Amino acid sequence: AQSVSQHNHHVILSEAASLELGCNYSYGGTVNLFWYVQYPGQHLQLLLKYFSGDPLVKGIKGFEAEFIKSKFSFNLRKPSVQWSDTAEYFCAVNDDQAGTALIFGKGTTLSVSS
């Protein structure tokens, strides 16, 4: 069965620092990959998704992620974080076995200090 690992439980950065959050999945079949974000007091919303084509995908608010099939990875990046990026970030995968079910990582809490 598919599993998703997010390497960092809690990341603390200063404003303008660069961000990279790791995400690895286990099943090597056909996958679709997602990053969701949950801002304090708000519900989960989609940052970006990958299902085919260019492995470098751009999302909202300046975020991007790169799909590296050989490494089973889909890391999230942002060149310069802002205080408003403080949130919890979830990587999710669905595959041809799980169907439409999203398999989530445990999440990474990002704290940005101004």
Next chain:
Amino acid sequence: KAGVTQTPRYLIKTRGQQVTLSCSPISGHRSVSWYQQTPGQGLQFLFEYFSETQRNKGNFPGRFSGRQFSNSRSEMNVSTLELGDSALYLCASSLASAARTDTQYFGPGTRLTVL
């Protein structure tokens, strides 16, 4: 366009009771999925309904059940509540069919506390 709505937002129940949670998807969305979020296990898929039929099911006991109505609204029911059922229950809707690339839009969740 209104987002996914869930009612009630908070619930307190005691062990052994049952509970029903409700989810109204975004207008035009026909697929509704349910997830359980806990600090220990994170977000876990419960089940998905499409056109009033359960199309996919996660690894949860039979105490967890759901249904979908003709207007796409969905309910989930948990019978014989256990302390470990305390969680945030999230509903997500998406446009349709078996398109795994469809974006799932999440509601605010129902916080269930079992005493």
